[in-house]
Amino acid sequence: MINRELYMSRIRxxxxxxxxxxxxxxRRSGKSVMLELIKEELLRQGVTSAQFLSFNFEDMNNIPYCTAEALHDEIKKRVSAVDGKSYLFFDEIQEVRDWERCINSLRIELECDIYITGSNAKLLSGELATYLAGRYVEFVIYPFSYREFLMLYREIYPEATxxxxxxxxxxxxxxxxxxxxxxxxxxxxxxxTDIYNSVVLKDVVKRNNIRDIDMLERIIAYISANVGNTFSANAISKYLKSEYRTVSTETILNYIKACEEAFLLYRVRRQDLQGKKILTVNEKYYLADHGIREAIFGENLKDINLILENIVYMELLRRGYQVTVGKSGEREVDFIGTRQKEKLYIQVSYLLASDDTISREFGVYDLIRDNYPKYVVSMDEFDFGRNGIKHKNIREFLLMAEWN
Incomplete structure (x- = not known):
């Protein structure tokens, strides 16, 4: 079990x-493992395992507790046998009907420390905000970074370059x-493939009562094929019409939102760097995990420039950056990352294979006059940095502790 210190440092x-x-x-991004890492941290702090009460609501043995009342009564019963403070762990809590009322009641009634996981962003909307306003903190757990992947891969294949x-x-x-x-x-x-099917069926279709699954999968396929490209719902509608499927832009937007809430897709807005405003048309989308794209749709290596963008975008999210796409005149900067008072610009390319490519990738910064870090990231092994703009091989870039 890898120690995911990036998250533990925020949770601790x-x-x-x-x-x-x-x-x-x-789903399956490592939330359950994080609960185990939190337990290990508590044990180091002197808490005993007898103080832990854990429920995984994907386990059929816990079906009897999938209502607020039943879970509340069971917890009250078990806590009565615990000496000292109780530590409550609820995995995939969204399977419990009206779970918000139960969790809020336990927080008020008991001397306890509560940890919950869920696979849908709706977990933090609606009733939860009402019942628990100001009483919760969210941590989004993402699939492994390249650094984490490298560590585990080297444990199995230590000689791998x-x-x-x-x-x-x-x-x-x-x-x-x-x-x-x-x-x-x-x-x-x-x-x-099984993860993809599970996310689509359990976290998108079931939770949003979607009937036209074929249409949903066509929309996901279109977005997956166009990762990192700007397009609109209207563009998807026109594409589907060419496939002899008619669907309104409103339906497309609702389906995309459902995929975002299941953490399958991420939307990135465009920012006009001259006007300092957020643009509302032709946004970009990225996948939570590019491996799922390869398993379902293939061609990651053929579309390697898009996949490199996807990898860099997800790494920005892991490190806590808010991300937009920057529009500077007729040019676009792939990513603008902001975090508290920090800011950086990143342009992603496959290879800087010609003078024209080098001029294009570095030239996007010509109209940006501030002194924040500016990167061009590619697969090249040689450093093409110039005029204060840093160039990094993508492996090196992903392994850097800081980007300032």
Whole structure:
């Protein structure tokens, strides 16, 4: 079990406090493992395992407790046998009907520390905001970064070169369980396909009462094929019409939103760097895990420039950046990352194979006059940095501790 210190460093200050810790993210991205890492941290702090009460609501043994009343009564009964403070862990809490009322009641009634996980962003909307306003903190758990993937891959194949590891990362992605399959291509592909089907059926279709599953999958396929490209719902509608499927832009937007809420897709807005405003048309989308794209739709290596963008975007999210696409005149900067008072610009390219390519990738910064860090990231091994603009090989860039 890899120590995901990036997340533990954020969670640790809240351990033991009267505030509910909510771990969200894509199904199978490692939320359950994070609960185990939190337990290990508590044990190091002197808490005993007898103080832990854990429920995984994907386990059929816990079906009797999938209502607020039943879970509340069971917890009250079990806590009565605990000596001292109780530590409550609820995995995939969204399976419990009216769970918000139960969690809020437990927080008020008991001397306890509560941790919950869920696979849908709706977990933090609606009633939860009403019942628990100001009493919860959210941590989004993402699939493995390249650094985490490298660590596990090297445990199994210690002689693997970094180039070999990154090549595997490009096609397999970062879902944590892949190490149990020894990163072998066919078992990993099957596993990722099953994750995709589970997310679509359980977290998108079921939770949003979607009837036209074929249409949903066509929309996901279109977005997957166009990762990193700007397009609108109207563009998807026209494409589907050419496929003899008619659908309104409103339906398309609702389906995309459902995929975002399931943490399968991420939308990135465009920012006009001259006018300092957010543009509302032709946004970009990225996938939570590029390995799922390869398993379902293929061609990651053919579309390697798009996949590199996807990898960099997800790394920005892991590190806590808010991300937009920057429009500067007729040019676009792939990513603008902001975090507290920090800011940086990133342009992603496959290879700087010609003078024209170099001029294009570095030239996007010509109209940006501030002194924040500016990067061009590519697969090149040689440093093409110039005029204060940094150039990094993508492997090196992903392994850097800081980008300032």
């Amino acid at each position: 200050p809240f351990i033991g406090l009267d505030i509910i810790k909510v771990l969200t993210g894509l 970094e180039q070999k590891v990154f090549s595997s990362y490009l096609t397999l992605g970062g879902m944590p369980y892949l190490s149990n399959l020894r990163f072998e291509a066919e078992p990993c592909r099957q596993y990722l």
